[in-house]
Amino acid sequence: SQQGEEDPQALSIQEGENATMNCSYKTSINNLQWYRQNSGRGLVHLILIRSNEREKHSGRLRVTLDTSKKSSSLLITASRAADTASYFCATELSGNEKLTFGTGTRLTIIP
Amino acid sequence: DTAVSQTPKYLVTQMGNDKSIKCEQNLGHDTMYWYKQDSKKFLKIMFSYNNKELIINETVPNRFSPKSPDKAHLNLHINSLELGDSAVYFCASSTIYGYTFGSGTRLTVV
Structure with missing residues (x-):
């Protein structure tokens, strides 16, 4: 079964706006990791964020x-x-070396 | 280029055939994986190997047999292919800092 559920399933925004995706x-x-798939x-x-961390930044992320x-x-x-x-x-x-993925959010940026 | 490379990129084959997908990483990672992404984009682990040893086998049918001749290679052989095996298969390797995925092999069984 999927470990994570992502919300929303799909998101469309105008270029220049901020996009927020959630994962439970x-x-x-x-640790928890985020991946992009074109x-x-x-x-x-x-980005990888460990369980003892609360926030992480990488460029615009x-x-x-x-x-x-x-x-x-x-x-x-x-x-x-x-x-x-x-x-x-x-x-x-913890102690388990495998990734369990969420359901994904499809992000569309409208030019 | 440092990467995870898998071949072929596309594979179309008939039911009942046997096929292999190859994966190589030149990143020096100890752990390698096979993941399956179905038509709904769900990604699920199939196998993981650490230094040529099988660590995880996630209730995959025994028609699927991974082989790791050395820690830089993890190949996937599939016997008696079925329609339901159609998916995109991703190879990956990892360190404590994250995973690197190959570009995927789109398998279509007809």
């Missing part, structure tokens, strides 16, 4: 993690057309 998971984790392509690692609520969010600021892709959260459980 069910069990204790070692149509017909492989997954690209964006900001990830938060709330372990008490078992949730994470990915914020993309000043969106660009090239950000159009599917975004997946994935969790790595």
